[in-house]
Amino acid sequence: MVIVCGADPLIALAQVERLDLLLRIAGGELHISDSVWQEVVRRGVADDVITAKLLHTLIHARKLRHHRIKLAADDPTLALGEEETIALAVQMNADLVLLDDPLARRTAREVGLKVRGSVAVLLESARRGYITAAQAQTLAYRMATRAAAWIDRDLVEMMF
Numbered sequence: 001m002v003i004v005c006g007a008d009p010l011i012a013l014a015q016v017e018r019l020d021l022l023l024r025i026a027g028g029e030l031h032i033s034d035s036v037w038q039e040v041v042r043r044g045v046a047d048d049v050i051t052a053k054l055l056h057t058l059i060h061a062r063k064l065r066h067h068r069i070k071l072a073a074d075d076p077t078l079a080l081g082e083e084e085t086i087a088l089a090v091q092m093n094a095d096l097v098l099l100d101d102p103l104a105r106r107t108a109r110e111v112g113l114k115v116r117g118s119v120a121v122l123l124e125s126a127r128r129g130y131i132t133a134a135q136a137q138t139l140a141y142r143m144a145t146r147a148a149a150w151i152d153r154d155l156v157e158m159m160f
Helices: 007-015 019-025 034-046 050-060 080-091 102-110 118-127 133-146 153-159
Strands: 003-005 030-033 064-067 096-098
Touching (some): 003 019, 007 019, 034 080, 080 096
Parallel strands (some): 030 064
């Protein structure tokens, strides 16, 4: 399964120390754009962020692959990382793209991509038996309060 991931889900799952769930769902390999790598890993390592160091380790273990991509056109409504994530997913004919930003999710759907977010990774992990539903709910609440700005507590309550 080819999964392309934006910055927000990487950060959210790394901050709750459950990137392993994403890698299990992805079959051990995840793809990110160069801008996402720059944003999450390179700048984070320079700022001594533990999340970034973990992601950097995954890259060196060849479980997280970053790709340089040339954009056909610039979309001023999206951040560069989100724009590149969508372009990479299209280029790779990805089975799934992971984004938490609502505008990026809508844009990805408009170009025909299957889109999910951080909370969906937890739900799928519970469905597959990697974690319990209660653990998924706890992690989702932690992400909503500590991690990604796009994860809403109301959404978490609706999904669990």
